[in-house]
Amino acid sequence: MTSSCPPSVPAAGTVLRVALGAMWISHALLKVLVFTLPGASKFFISVGLPGVLVYPVVAAEILGGVAILAGFYGRQVSLLLSPxxxxxxxxxFPNGWVFTAPNGGWEYPVFLLAASLAHWLLGDGAFAARRSAVLVPA
Structure with a gap:
């Protein structure tokens, strides 16, 4: 069975991929340049996570963001970064809905999780360095 999708789907995939890649990079740089890695580590500890975990998380966010931005196995990277x-x-979650609340709320990470899963489902779009198979037929 053959299915077709609108010609705008590759453009939509590209817009989503570029925005999501830039978000992942900026999310990591926030930890590095604003909170600093030691500060982010203290926050991790304050919420019950190992402080040393900040280093692989930041590395994953930067490298993953670059891979998504470039479209280098972006779908798989979005899925791998979702956790x-x-x-x-x-x-x-305990801080409430709005991410500007003290210690941040949960709507921003949930929205980005949804965007990452949408990217995984939709694909990398046009102009990707190495497009992987898409779940939406082209």
């Missing part, structure tokens, strides 16, 4: 957002949502 980071699930944990972030869990950590911030």
């Amino acid at each position: 980071i957002l699930a944990v972030a949502a869990w950590v911030h």
Whole structure:
């Protein structure tokens, strides 16, 4: 059975991929440049996570963000990074909905989790360095 999708789907995939890749990179740089790695480590400890975990998380966010931005196995990277957002949502859940609340709320990580899963389902779109198979027929 052959299915076709609108010609705008590759463009939509590209827009989502670029925005999501930039978000992952900026999310990591926030920990490095604003909170600092030692500060982010203290926050991790304050919510019951090992402080040393901040280093692989930041590395995954930067490398994953670059891979998504470039479209280098972006779908798989979005799926692999999704647990980071699930944990972030869990950590911030007690703070309420709004992410600007003290210690952040949960809506931002949940939205980014949904965007990451949408990217995984939709694909990398046009102009990807190494497009993987998409679940949405082209």
